Amino acid sequence: MINQVNFEGYLARSWEHREQRYLRLANHRPGEDGKTFSDYVTVQIDPSLDFDPRRVKIGRLVHVSGRIVGRDIVEPLKMVVAKSHSDVELPGELSTLIIRRPTVQILATAIRLLSDAKSPKAKPDQKSKTIKKKPILPEIPLQAGIDLAELTTDR
Numbered sequence: 001m002i003n004q005v006n007f008e009g010y011l012a013r014s015w016e017h018r019e020q021r022y023l024r025l026a027n028h029r030p031g032e033d034g035k036t037f038s039d040y041v042t043v044q045i046d047p048s049l050d051f052d053p054r055r056v057k058i059g060r061l062v063h064v065s066g067r068i069v070g071r072d073i074v075e076p077l078k079m080v081v082a083k084s085h086s087d088v089e090l091p092g093e094l095s096t097l098i099i100r101r102p103t104v105q106i107l108a109t110a111i112r113l114l115s116d117a118k119s120p121k122a123k124p125d126q127k128s129k130t131i132k133k134k135p136i137l138p139e140i141p142l143q144a145g146i147d148l149a150e151l152t153t154d155r
Helices: 077-083
Strands: 005-017 020-030 036-045 061-076 098-113
Touching: 005 036, 020 061, 036 061, 061 077, 077 098
Parallel strands: 036 098
Antiparallel strands: 005 020, 005 061, 020 036, 061 098
16 A cells, blocks of 8 residues: 655644644635635654754745654543634533544655745836826816816717
8 A cells, every 4th residue: 555645735833842843734725605715734744854844934835745644642622622612611520531532644754845826926017007197187167057078078
């Protein structure tokens, strides 16, 4: 069985935990009614890679290659519920219950920073600017009862 992954996403977060380096990448996809949905994946950086995630700006497009690895996260049930952003209160005995939560992440063996998909807008050349001409108004003084619209030449 082959376990190889190539993934591109925008850097949402980076951190270190127990001497391991991690990235959180967001991959955006179109949804209904013009909305955009994001899928997030955690990337563990192989210790042999010479890559400092703290030097990468949030929002930068990143390409990672590697393999999928699974592991269990051990944490109190109270923390899992808190991360779910739901307003559920657990009884005392459940909030201290320690659970094993399985998760899947990418172990990156190669990382490339890609040029941003959103390139900055180029400033237009001064010569190619279109100059809007002001409309030429008739030089007739305003008088009561005279409709100046009848005096315009562009009909």
